[in-house]
Amino acid sequence: MEFGFTREQMMFKKEVIKFAKKEIVPRVEEHELSGTFDMESFRKMGEFGLLGMHFPEEYGGQGADVVTTVLAGEALGEAGVDGGLTLSYGAHTFLCADTIFCHGTEAQKKKYVPRLARGEIVGCMGLTEPDAGSDVASLKTTAEKKGDRYVLNGSKMFITNGPLADVALVYAKTDPAKRHEGISAFIVEKGTRGFSTGNPLKKMGCRTSATSELFFQDCEIPAENMVGKEGHGFLMAMQTVEWDRSALLAPMVGVAKYVLEKSADYANKRVQFGKTIGEFQATRHKLANIRIFYEAARLLVYRIAWFKSQGKPLNHLAAAVAKLFVGDWSLGPVNDAILIHGGYGYCHEYIMEGVFRDNRLAPLGGGTSDIQKMIISRMM
Ligand SMILES: Cc1cc2nc3c(=O)[nH]c(=O)nc-3n(C[C@H](O)[C@H](O)[C@H](O)COP(=O)(O)OP(=O)(O)OC[C@H]3O[C@@H](n4cnc5c(N)ncnc54)[C@H](O)[C@@H]3O)c2cc1C
Numbered sequence: 001m002e003f004g005f006t007r008e009q010m011m012f013k014k015e016v017i018k019f020a021k022k023e024i025v026p027r028v029e030e031h032e033l034s035g036t037f038d039m040e041s042f043r044k045m046g047e048f049g050l051l052g053m054h055f056p057e058e059y060g061g062q063g064a065d066v067v068t069t070v071l072a073g074e075a076l077g078e079a080g081v082d083g084g085l086t087l088s089y090g091a092h093t094f095l096c097a098d099t100i101f102c103h104g105t106e107a108q109k110k111k112y113v114p115r116l117a118r119g120e121i122v123g124c125m126g127l128t129e130p131d132a133g134s135d136v137a138s139l140k141t142t143a144e145k146k147g148d149r150y151v152l153n154g155s156k157m158f159i160t161n162g163p164l165a166d167v168a169l170v171y172a173k174t175d176p177a178k179r180h181e182g183i184s185a186f187i188v189e190k191g192t193r194g195f196s197t198g199n200p201l202k203k204m205g206c207r208t209s210a211t212s213e214l215f216f217q218d219c220e221i222p223a224e225n226m227v228g229k230e231g232h233g234f235l236m237a238m239q240t241v242e243w244d245r246s247a248l249l250a251p252m253v254g255v256a257k258y259v260l261e262k263s264a265d266y267a268n269k270r271v272q273f274g275k276t277i278g279e280f281q282a283t284r285h286k287l288a289n290i291r292i293f294y295e296a297a298r299l300l301v302y303r304i305a306w307f308k309s310q311g312k313p314l315n316h317l318a319a320a321v322a323k324l325f326v327g328d329w330s331l332g333p334v335n336d337a338i339l340i341h342g343g344y345g346y347c348h349e350y351i352m353e354g355v356f357r358d359n360r361l362a363p364l365g366g367g368t369s370d371i372q373k374m375i376i377s378r379m380m
Pocket of ligand 1: 125126158
């Protein structure tokens, strides 16, 4: 087993950090305070090649391997990019574009994937509904076949990039009598009659990521907009779990390093009782806690990337452990970082409070910690 990265991978990671520090990080504060999506940075990420680097060049990507792709996400977090933008990047790239790339027809791939990869258009993925979250198989949105069209009716809830998306990958029941086996996936373009979105939801964290409802009222789409086979939607959604538990978690690993560096720096400068606070054991233990989380989270996340890069089937236990650990345990280290910063840690300009609010999503989104524990306990 390899535990190291190649020289090229490490050089690429440095390049991403450099790019993000120059082009994105200076704009984070403005968008955090206004709670707005940073479209300019998103487009620049597309130009840099971050929004679909694992796709082959003919589909707008760079043919990057899985580990390099995950490293890019880690680099964004390490540079100090906020959790809202990395959430939007993840939903766009891995939940929307990648599903079209993996399961779409050649015509669908050519039409959407290169533009998504270049950041010319924004994508979202709609699975969750007002009454179907953890139990997604109970979703109620229907897609009824009428001649050469499908007619969609229903709504989606908490959809990342919903208010901005040009392309929505939507899961709906083609056979409402069935649960998992009755779900299929469809591409719905912005502007399609009968398709609308709600206002951006006001959230605790990830405020720069726009989240909304999606509404479908007698929304007619061409039958060729179905992605993958009829009834395979649930399986397709579950296949995104590998990216969800690696590339989507990777920015949080990077953020842990960012928080550690900022906290160590502060601890070495802040003087109380005639000493830097970094000389007190209580502070050093907090720094150690952050380091322990960073090291363990990194191993768990790259284990999933490694499985995927080896073409191995998804290891559900490892995926659930990674999601649960990074999600649940990420709050403790950020709490320690806030305490190291004292009163400043509670204030916006020292960033830590924003990281805390952003990280609060991790035990919830994409499968709650309760659900991960359910999966883990089933495998014992
Ligand atoms: C900011 C944000 C962005 C999101 N982005 C997207 C997106 O882009 N696309 C998308 O489709 N969805 C998205 N989601 C939805 C997210 O995946 C769901 O919120 C999540 O799966 C939980 O579903 P729920 O909110 O309906 O909670 P529920 O499923 O109603 O859960 C409520 C509580 O009950 C617990 N619970 C439920 N079932 C069980 C059980 N069997 N055993 C024990 N406890 C249980 C849960 O753990 C939780 O504590 C997003 C959510 C947020 C907040």
